[in-house]
Every structure is written in structure tokens, then in C-alpha cells.
Amino acid sequence: MTRAAVLGAGSWGTTFAKVLVDAGNDVTLWARRTELAERINTTHRNEDYLPGIDLPEGVVATHDAATALRGAELVAFAIPSQTLRENLAGWVPHLPGEASLLSLMKGVELGTTRRMSEVIAEVTGAPGERIVVVSGPNLAREIALQQPTATVVACIDEQRAIAVQNTCSTSYFRPYSNTDVVGCELGGAVKNVIALACGIGQGMGFGDNSLASIITRGLAETARLGERLGADPLTFAGLAGLGDLVATCNSPLSRNRTFGERLGRGESVAQAQEATHGQVAEGVKSCRSLLDLARSHDVDTPITAAVEAVCSGVMTPRKMVELLMARSMKSES
Incomplete structure (x- = not known):
């Protein structure tokens, strides 16, 4: 005991x-x-x-x-x-x-x-x-x-x-x-931001193709940042990476996904916060610190940057989608 x-x-x-x-x-x-x-x-x-x-x-x-x-x-x-x-x-x-x-x-x-x-x-x-x-x-x-x-x-x-x-x-x-403490912590932190993005998509009425794309590219962002910080890439294919990401991005029990849905339906951050009755959606604040962390290590994290712009009120969800889809073509790997 x-x-x-x-x-x-x-x-x-x-x-x-x-x-x-x-x-x-x-x-x-x-x-x-x-x-x-x-x-x-x-x-x-x-x-x-x-x-x-x-x-x-x-x-x-x-x-x-x-x-x-x-x-x-x-x-x-x-x-x-x-x-x-x-x-x-x-x-x-x-x-x-x-x-x-x-x-x-x-x-x-x-x-x-x-x-x-x-x-x-x-x-x-x-x-x-x-x-x-x-x-x-x-x-x-x-x-x-x-x-x-x-x-x-x-x-x-x-x-x-x-x-x-x-x-x-x-x-x-x-x-x-x-x-791999670094990989496990990054997986847990970044998935909250990706879940916000999935929730925004859900709130805007997007279907499974859109959500699967956000989850997969969100995992790529996490792995890029993790690699730069010395994490084991295999961690992101496991429970602390893909497992946590799938659960948080898909479940209505996820505060981050639910918060994102409200933003996608047109609510402000303040309105969404009030509706959660004090429950904290960690990704709303962590998106700023994660973006700062990624930029300080010269790592490209477009979904995190877009979510941060929405949460800070400088971009609408619709504009977020337009900018992400207009990014230059590149190889998946």
C-alpha cells in the first residue's frame, strides 16, 4: 500500500x-x-x-x-x-x-x-x-x-x-x-489544441473526412515538434500520442472539442467559457505557449497557429479553414 x-x-x-x-x-x-x-x-x-x-x-x-x-x-x-x-x-x-x-x-x-x-x-x-x-x-x-x-x-x-x-x-x-517524458507531455499538450480544431470543424458542420485530416495533420505537427525537442518518435504512435489524440478529438466528453464546437458555431471565447461552467479547456491557453515553443525551435505548426488566432479573436473559424486549405502544396513526408 x-x-x-x-x-x-x-x-x-x-x-x-x-x-x-x-x-x-x-x-x-x-x-x-x-x-x-x-x-x-x-x-x-x-x-x-x-x-x-x-x-x-x-x-x-x-x-x-x-x-x-x-x-x-x-x-x-x-x-x-x-x-x-x-x-x-x-x-x-x-x-x-x-x-x-x-x-x-x-x-x-x-x-x-x-x-x-x-x-x-x-x-x-x-x-x-x-x-x-x-x-x-x-x-x-x-x-x-x-x-x-x-x-x-x-x-x-x-x-x-x-x-x-x-x-x-x-x-x-x-x-x-x-x-520518454518529453514525448508523453507534448502529446498530451498538443492534442488539446488539435481537439479544439476538430471541435471548430464539427461546429461548422464538417464531416469525418475533415476531422480525420485534422487529426492526422495534427499528429504530424506533434511529431515534428517532438523530434526537435528530442522525443522518441514511437511515442506519438502510442497511447500518449495517437491514443490521446483520437479520444480527445472525437469524444463529446472532451472539454477542448466541446469548446471548439462552440467557437465553430460562432460563439466568442467568452461565451464558450461561460457555457462550460468553470471547467477548463486547457488548449485555449496552451495554444499560445505551444506556438511560442514551436517558433522558438523553428518548427512549423499551422493548425496550432490557426487555433491560436481564433482563440485570440484575430481570425474567424471560416477564415482559419480558408488559410489552412490555401497553404502551398508539399510532400506528406
Whole structure:
């Protein structure tokens, strides 16, 4: 049994806490709001983010981060990626010195273009061997309903990746280990932006040919950027690459795809944000940081650039499509 803390009681954080309990671990879930923590403990549900789903009694929630972190051997971060640095600075004094630090987040930090594992290393001073990433097709509600899924647990220390893999393995959640942290994180971040593009297409009434084209060329963008940053190309053909991309671009459970649909139907970013009731579509902010990251390494990412232009309000979805289709002819390879 592992003593684990999950910081963040949104849909994915709550689901991962459930996975850890079902895998036989002692788990404390930190919630930003006191009333949410109290409701989870009283009703064994998180109706704000996972309505109608029962949680095991072993998921114990608290509003006090120090309490959640006390004695933890595994600390999982499940908060919006753009808030990680600020929150982590306050948690550092309470982090156990040898705990594995696990990122459940999929994004790239605005301003610094740091991946989440890099932010964790920078703020905590922890070596890369202690920092782990979970990525793959992680639609929270399906996992909370115990529908079978596979995922990737990545760490540059293979033995730590395997240890965390064993810690979160259940009858419905099958993790695979990997040492390519860069590739797994990029796959998880870029797919949010590509899902926005797919959603925009869906909202504009486009069919399967259009969506398949966006997914495939989006994967090409991801692989180009990953290759430049030293990722293993095979990662993008796996769960953290193609697997996560397909799930996020096709599922109505995907916040990014749903957000994109609203943009494609003509809503503004503000209108789409209001309709999501506080749920964060990570790609809306990460598209800017990913575009900055790609440009700083001279990598062409036309879909990401087009989505960023739509999200920043300088381009309409219709114009986005026109510009992408008017690009110069080239070889696929």
C-alpha cells in the first residue's frame, strides 16, 4: 500500500484518487474549496465534476494541503496547468522529500513554454528521476465509470515509472511504463489544441473526412515538434500520442472539442467559457505557449497557429479553414 496525495478535486483528480484507492492505496484528495471537501466526505460523491458517480469510502478529502501531503509517498498534481507554479510554491514546504511527484496535467506554461514536469522541477528543486507523468486517453468520466482504458506512466527513471505503474493498476485502468517524458507531455499538450480544431470543424458542420485530416495533420505537427525537442518518435504512435489524440478529438466528453464546437458555431471565447461552467479547456491557453515553443525551435505548426488566432479573436473559424486549405502544396513526408 502506498500513501498518496492527489492535489486537485476536479474531474480528473477525483477520478485518479478513485483509481488509486481501487488499486489498494491510502489516498487523501485536496480540494480548493472547503465545502467541496466536506461534501465528498459526507456523500462519497463529487457532484460538481462527476455527477452521479459513487466514490469509494477510501477517497478522503481535505481543504488543508499540509494534511493531504503528510507522509505521502506519491503526490499527484491535478490542477489547471497555468496555475501550477503559483500553487506549487505554496505546497513546497509540505512536500515529503523523497515522494514521487506525479503530473496529471496536460499543458505548456504561458510565458516560459515550460512543460509541467519542468515547472515541477524548477519550483521544487526535485531531480527528474523523481518526476513522473501520466498521459494517454484519460477521459475522466469513462474511467470513473470503470470502463477499461490504458494509459502511460513516464519517468526518466524506468524503475520509478514501473513502481508508479504498479501503484495505479486496477482491473479497469491499465498503465504502461515509458521513459520518454518529453514525448508523453507534448502529446498530451498538443492534442488539446488539435481537439479544439476538430471541435471548430464539427461546429461548422464538417464531416469525418475533415476531422480525420485534422487529426492526422495534427499528429504530424506533434511529431515534428517532438523530434526537435528530442522525443522518441514511437511515442506519438502510442497511447500518449495517437491514443490521446483520437479520444480527445472525437469524444463529446472532451472539454477542448466541446469548446471548439462552440467557437465553430460562432460563439466568442467568452461565451464558450461561460457555457462550460468553470471547467477548463486547457488548449485555449496552451495554444499560445505551444506556438511560442514551436517558433522558438523553428518548427512549423499551422493548425496550432490557426487555433491560436481564433482563440485570440484575430481570425474567424471560416477564415482559419480558408488559410489552412490555401497553404502551398508539399510532400506528406
